[in-house]
Amino acid sequence: GAGVSQSPSNKVTEKGKDVELRCDPISGHTALYWYRQSLGQGLEFLIYFQGNSAPDKSGLPSDRFSAERTGGSVSTLTIQRTQQEDSAVYLCASSPDSHGTDTQYFGPGTRLTVL
Amino acid sequence: DAKTTQPNSMESNEEEPVHLPCNHSTISGTDYIHWYRQLPSQGPEYVIHGLTSNVNNRMASLAIAEDRKSSTLILHRATLRDAAVYYCIRRFGNEKLTFGTGTRLTIIP
Numbered sequence: 713g714a715g716v717s718q719s720p721s722n723k724v725t726e727k728g729k730d731v732e733l734r735c736d737p738i739s740g741h742t743a744l745y746w747y748r749q750s751l752g753q754g755l756e757f758l759i760y761f762q763g764n765s766a767p768d769k770s771g772l773p774s775d776r777f778s779a780e781r782t783g784g785s786v787s788t789l790t791i792q793r794t795q796q797e798d799s800a801v802y803l804c805a806s807s808p809d810s811h812g813t814d815t816q817y818f819g820p821g822t823r824l825t826v827l
Numbered sequence: 828d829a830k831t832t833q834p835n836s837m838e839s840n841e842e843e844p845v846h847l848p849c850n851h852s853t854i855s856g857t858d859y860i861h862w863y864r865q866l867p868s869q870g871p872e873y874v875i876h877g878l879t880s881n882v883n884n885r886m887a888s889l890a891i892a893e894d895r896k897s898s899t900l901i902l903h904r905a906t907l908r909d910a911a912v913y914y915c916i917r918r919f920g921n922e923k924l925t926f927g928t929g930t931r932l933t934i935i936p
Contacts, residue, residue, distance in 0.1 A: 745923060754927055756926075760923050805870075805871075813918060813920055816873065
């Protein structure tokens, strides 16, 4: 079946502009996660959605970052007034989130470059 | 804080077994041990996970120490496609994954 998809695959923007990154999780997965990975670094957690519960926003680095998940499916990560340090690969993952512990399935990522 | 310790890098010859170690000395009784890997220019990929018993799947085996303070990911016969960064992660339930710096595995032809 279809995996997690993300769009765009690449985004180049100018400092100060707003950007929106999209994630389509695997159908039926109730949990959705956003991470980012700066060049040569490990993954950094940003935000976690689980069903209709309030999202865990503890990883968002500043109030310029926000995310929505509409209808329990598609999610959009928005970065306002982008800065050069926002340049990174933004990765989305989804999981069934059943009882116990679930595998996270990652998308290919969106490479964001802020000039 | 990844709460796990892994060597920064390892090398292995192609078609030989690879043992990737991980220390998690402060693990709690309810934390699972997950392994993910990230191939170049790709998102992370699930490899295996376990709680107490050793686990096997088509990709690898996971050997967990009796005291659960360490574990070893075993690739039985490494191929060039196994070259990746391997992450060992402690995880409670379905909380977020906390990635450390992982082990960069190089396969020598």
